[in-house]
Amino acid sequence: MTTDEATLTSARARPALWRDAKIRGIAYQVVFVAAVAGFIALIVHNAIANIGRQNIATGFGFLHREAAFGIGESLIEYSPADTYARALLVGLTNTLHVAALGIVLATILGTLMGLARLSSNWLVAKLARVYVEIFRNIPLALQLFFWWGLLDKMAPGPRQAWQILPDVFVSNRGIIYPVPLSNPAYKWVVAALGIGVVAAIGLHRWAKRCQAATGRQFPTGWVALALIIGLPAAVFLGFGAPARLDVPVLKGFNFSGGDAVSPEFAALLIGLVVYTGTFICEIVRAGILAVNWGQSEAAMALGLRSSQRMRLVVLPQALRVIVPPLTSQYLGLTKASSLAVIIGFPDLVSVANTTMNQTGQAIEGITVIMAVYLSLSLAISLAMNVYNRAVALVER
Amino acid sequence: MHKIIVRRCAGLVTALAMVGAIAAANSALAGATLDKVKQAGGFSCGVPTGIPGFAQPNDKGVYSGFDVDICKAVSAAIFGDPGKVKYVPLTAVQRFTALQSGEVDILSNNTTWTLTRDTELGFNFAPVVFYDGQGFMVPKKLGVKSAKELNGATICVAPGTTSELNLADYFRANKMDYKPVVIEKVDEIYAAFFAGRCDVMTGDATGLAAQRIGRATHPDDYVVLPERISKEPLAPVVRHGDEQWNDIVTWGVYALIQAEESGITQANVDDKLKSEDPGIKRMLGVTPGLGKALGLDERWAYNEIKAVGNYGEIFERSLGEGSPLNLARGLNNLWTKGGLLYAIPLR
Numbered sequence: 247m248t249t250d251e252a253t254l255t256s257a258r259a260r261p262a263l264w265r266d267a268k269i270r271g272i273a274y275q276v277v278f279v280a281a282v283a284g285f286i287a288l289i290v291h292n293a294i295a296n297i298g299r300q301n302i303a304t305g306f307g308f309l310h311r312e313a314a315f316g317i318g319e320s321l322i323e324y325s326p327a328d329t330y331a332r333a334l335l336v337g338l339t340n341t342l343h344v345a346a347l348g349i350v351l352a353t354i355l356g357t358l359m360g361l362a363r364l365s366s367n368w369l370v371a372k373l374a375r376v377y378v379e380i381f382r383n384i385p386l387a388l389q390l391f392f393w394w395g396l397l398d399k400m401a402p403g404p405r406q407a408w409q410i411l412p413d414v415f416v417s418n419r420g421i422i423y424p425v426p427l428s429n430p431a432y433k434w435v436v437a438a439l440g441i442g443v444v445a446a447i448g449l450h451r452w453a454k455r456c457q458a459a460t461g462r463q464f465p466t467g468w469v470a471l472a473l474i475i476g477l478p479a480a481v482f483l484g485f486g487a488p489a490r491l492d493v494p495v496l497k498g499f500n501f502s503g504g505d506a507v508s509p510e511f512a513a514l515l516i517g518l519v520v521y522t523g524t525f526i527c528e529i530v531r532a533g534i535l536a537v538n539w540g541q542s543e544a545a546m547a548l549g550l551r552s553s554q555r556m557r558l559v560v561l562p563q564a565l566r567v568i569v570p571p572l573t574s575q576y577l578g579l580t581k582a583s584s585l586a587v588i589i590g591f592p593d594l595v596s597v598a599n600t601t602m603n604q605t606g607q608a609i610e611g612i613t614v615i616m617a618v619y620l621s622l623s624l625a626i627s628l629a630m631n632v633y634n635r636a637v638a639l640v641e642r
Numbered sequence: 643m644h645k646i647i648v649r650r651c652a653g654l655v656t657a658l659a660m661v662g663a664i665a666a667a668n669s670a671l672a673g674a675t676l677d678k679v680k681q682a683g684g685f686s687c688g689v690p691t692g693i694p695g696f697a698q699p700n701d702k703g704v705y706s707g708f709d710v711d712i713c714k715a716v717s718a719a720i721f722g723d724p725g726k727v728k729y730v731p732l733t734a735v736q737r738f739t740a741l742q743s744g745e746v747d748i749l750s751n752n753t754t755w756t757l758t759r760d761t762e763l764g765f766n767f768a769p770v771v772f773y774d775g776q777g778f779m780v781p782k783k784l785g786v787k788s789a790k791e792l793n794g795a796t797i798c799v800a801p802g803t804t805s806e807l808n809l810a811d812y813f814r815a816n817k818m819d820y821k822p823v824v825i826e827k828v829d830e831i832y833a834a835f836f837a838g839r840c841d842v843m844t845g846d847a848t849g850l851a852a853q854r855i856g857r858a859t860h861p862d863d864y865v866v867l868p869e870r871i872s873k874e875p876l877a878p879v880v881r882h883g884d885e886q887w888n889d890i891v892t893w894g895v896y897a898l899i900q901a902e903e904s905g906i907t908q909a910n911v912d913d914k915l916k917s918e919d920p921g922i923k924r925m926l927g928v929t930p931g932l933g934k935a936l937g938l939d940e941r942w943a944y945n946e947i948k949a950v951g952n953y954g955e956i957f958e959r960s961l962g963e964g965s966p967l968n969l970a971r972g973l974n975n976l977w978t979k980g981g982l983l984y985a986i987p988l989r
Contacts, residue, residue: 299883302742302764316810316822326810399837418839419796499784499795499841500821509839510823590825590834596801599735600824603802606763608739 293609308605309334315600317592319508330601337597338618344511344593345580345622348518352579353572355519356526363531374527382524387585390517394589397509404500413493415501420508422501424491431485435478442477446470510591514583522579526572533568534560565637573630577623584619594618675747675880675887676720676937684726687713688746691731691828693849694856695960695967696752705729708960709750711950712771712878716748716894718949719942733826735802738763741881748891749879752846754804759879768878768891769899771953773973773982775870776808777847779854782865784841789869793818798831798840800824805845808872832857846874852967890936893988897943900925900985901952903976908951911944925988932988943988953983 263269297304309331316326320336321343362374381389398418402408407417415422426432446469453464494504537560545555586593595615602611679685689697689709697709714724730746737753740746742764752774753759755767778797780786789812799806801824813820823840825831832853835843843850847866854861878895880888901907904922906914914922923929927940936942950956954971961969975981 297764300742300764301761301882303762314810315806316813316820318822318824326814398834398839403838418837498793502794587826588830590823590830592824596824599826600801600806603735603738604758604807606738606742606759608742 297609302606304607304610306610308601308607308610311605313601313604315604317597318590319511319592330605333597333601334594334614337592337594340592340597341580341583341586341594341618342622344514344518344586344591345583348515348522348579348583349576351515351519352522352526352575355523356575357530359523359527360530360534363527364534378524378527381520382528386517386521386582387588389521390513390585390589393516394509394513397513398589401509404496407496407501413491413504415494417501418509419500420506421512422494422504422506424493424504427490427492429485429488429490431482431488434485435482438478438481439474442474445477446473449473508591510586510589513589514586514591514593517585518579518582521582522575525575525578529568529571529575530564533564533566536567537563562637563639566639569630569634569637573627573634576626576630580622580626581619675884676890679720679747684721684728685717685747686728686730686745687716688730688732688737688740688749688751689713690751691733693752693828694852695965695969696849696852697729697731697750698856699731705731706960708772708956709752711956711960712750712895713748715898715946715950715956716891718945719890719894719897719938722939722941722945724949733802733828734800735826738765738802741765741879744881747880747887751879752849752876753879754846754874755877756804764882765879766882766888768880768888769895769986770875770877770982771895772848772876774846774848774874774876776805776844776872776874777850777870778867779835779843779850779864780841780867781838782863786867789867789871790816790818792820792842794820795841796821796823796839797842797844798823798825798835799844800828800831801826803845804872804874809844812871846876848961848967848969851969852961855966886937890938893932893936894942894946896985896988897925897946898950898953898956899976899983900988901943901947902954902983903978903985906947906952908947908949908955911947915944921989 310329312326313328313330313333314326315333317324317333317336319340321339322336324332324336359374359377362370363378365371365374397416397420401416401418404415404417404419407415407419407422409415411423413424449464449470450466453466457463492503492505494501494506541559541563542555545559550558583593584595587596587599590596598611598615602608605611675685687710689705689707692698693707693709695707697705697707699705710729713727713729717726718724720726730740732740732746732749732751734751737749737751738759741749750771752772755770759765760767778789778792780792786792792813797809797820799809799822806822806824809820809822820842823831823834825834832843834840836858843853845853847870850866854864854866858864878891880891901911904914904919904925906922906926911926915926915928917923917926917928920929924932926944927933927942930940933940933942939945951959954976957971957974958964961967962971971979971981973982975983977984
């Protein structure tokens with residue numbers, strides 16, 4: 247024992263360089279980094295050499311050239327006379343559009359289903375479970391084909407469109423619905439809505455302070471609802487309820503007037519929401535179950551109603567468990583929106599694919615796609631981390 | 643501890659060896675395509691994912707058609723055997739990257755020859771094997787008689803094609819609007835069109851006619867409008883920078899056309915070996931020289947014709963009157979018969 251320790255100490259005092267764990271560790275890391283860097287350099291060199299030999303154009307100059315191809319749907323003005331940069335921007339806005347809507351709807355669906363799975367109602371709980379088991383276990387690409395096939399191939403042509411509501415049509419050109427014709431009254435209605443929301447927030451704060459000071463509760467919910475809905479409604483009626491609609495009418499090949507959701511967009515959105523919703527459902531369920539039953543019992547002992555129990559005691563604690571995995575789901579949904587390309591929705595990847603093929607500049611195109619998705623993912627992560635910090639347990 | 647170190651070092655050595663191997667593989671890629679192809683005992687040919695008559699797999703997955711026969715001819719010229727080709731089905735979006743990166747050695751993929759593709763995309767084009775033009779296919783019940791009546795139509799088009807660009811040009815020039823539906827997979831886009839997702843399908847007119855017969859449940863319910871809005875010279879494509887490989891594919895095509903002009907067919911090519919015509923003797927390698935110039939066997943052209951026949955035979959087999967498509971030769975006839983096919987002298 248003592249001799250062992252003696253040798254150890256002496257070794258520690260003057261270790262040979264290759265015997266020193268620390269130096270060895272650093273050496274390995276240097277070698278590893280050098281190998282990786284060398285490998286990347288080799289690939290880059292190889293790519294440049296091959297591109298040069300084959301006389302392929304390089305650089306991002308193509309972004310300023312005329313794109314000369316059409317894009318089916320766009321949130322911003324676009325024509326084939328615009329540049330490739332503009333075309334890619336159209337793709338990006340389409341990606342953002344479907345991802346943002348998808349995240350909101352998937353969260354709502356997932357939360358509802360998560361609560362349903364915990365419901366004491368047997369039928370509701372089982373239906374939620376069936377939903378999760380079916381849609382979680384089928385590959386998303388297949389689901390997209392399913393929804394797309396349903397909207398694209400089952401629905402009739404525009405001339406035989408199904409009228410599901412007055413002036414709302416479903417055909418293989420999409421879901422066509424009327425929109426209100428613009429009217430100066432709407433600006434005031436929107437303003438009233440804003441005032442209502444601000445007033446409701448103020449009311450909530452005041453009610454809380456009031457409760458803390460006097461212990462008396464104020465029916466915030468109902469009054470807030472009245473403010474948010476009632477105020478704009480009153481303004482709307484005050485202007486004489488100008489509800490002239492731009493009604494879709496069959497004209498030539500297709501409907502004109504109104505607004506339309508293309509089957510591709512609808513299929514992609516439904517697919518993403520239904521698929522991601524299953525995971526969010528399970529995350530919500532896990533989060534709620536992670537809160538000790540004792541907390542609920544304590545809340546009941548305090549005489550809180552079940553809605554108050556959920557809102558004031560269980561959810562704040564569950565959110566800490568829910569938010570981090572939720573971030574991954576949001577990232578997953580955003581990235582999975584690139585599957586749009588298989589059903590022909592012009593998202594970023596679809597537009598970039600066309601661009602790459604028309605210009606032949608695949609490396610630049612892929613770089614654009616990667617940079618965009620990386621930025622999107624980092625932005626979502628950042629937002630969710632900020633939110634996570636806000637809901638995290640504040641230890642006193 | 644020692645063991646661990648040894649194992650770790652071994653891992654690192656393996657990694658470095660792999661890097662070395664990749665470098666070596668890449669430098670091999672930089673060599674002449676012909677050497678690589680000969681060493682590998684075959685080459686890969688990018689063909690369409692499914693255009694009846696041009697390239698389509700049968701129920702056993704074996705590809706046949708006009709595009710496939712061009713690959714077979716090149717294989718026969720190099721190896722004396724038409725079967726040394728690996729067929730890689732590629733969509734319009736995939737094909738150029740596949741050729742640029744070396745995944746395939748030839749594209750025989752109904753690719754239109756354009757200036758930018760020839761220059762900026764880093765390709766070389768072999769002679770045109772098929773002269774086509776872009777057209778529009780519509781359901782008969784729409785009652786459309788001319789492309790000029792298509793204002794406001796929803797139009798299905800394959801992405802990454804000249805069709806996509808010509809379509810935009812045509813509608814701009816005629817001050818009309820349209821809504822493109824763009825799907826990469828040929829199967830999917832035609833399924834969408836025949837299901838009524840689009841009013842109009844656009845693409846190479848011959849391709850449209852072929853798909854109408856090959857895919858529509860009731861081909862007679864559809865009609866290809868008379869307008870041709872573009873020139874679509876379809877040609878095999880190779881990478882820029884390997885002149886020898888380009889020469890082989892180029893002259894491989896010319897030999898097929900010249901064979902038809904000289905009346906050499908799959909059936910009579912053996913008899914033609916005894917021909918006294920000096921041109922035929924040179925072409926079939928009886929008088930040596932051309933094969934050596936290309937770096938091939940002197941029997942290269944003989945092997946091609948023996949394997950797939952001359953241009954006319956290839957056309958008739960897949961596209962012409964002997965096929966379900968029943969296309970007329972039209973522009974794709976010899977220059978002597980009012981078409982555009984004109985082989986450069988093989989001498």
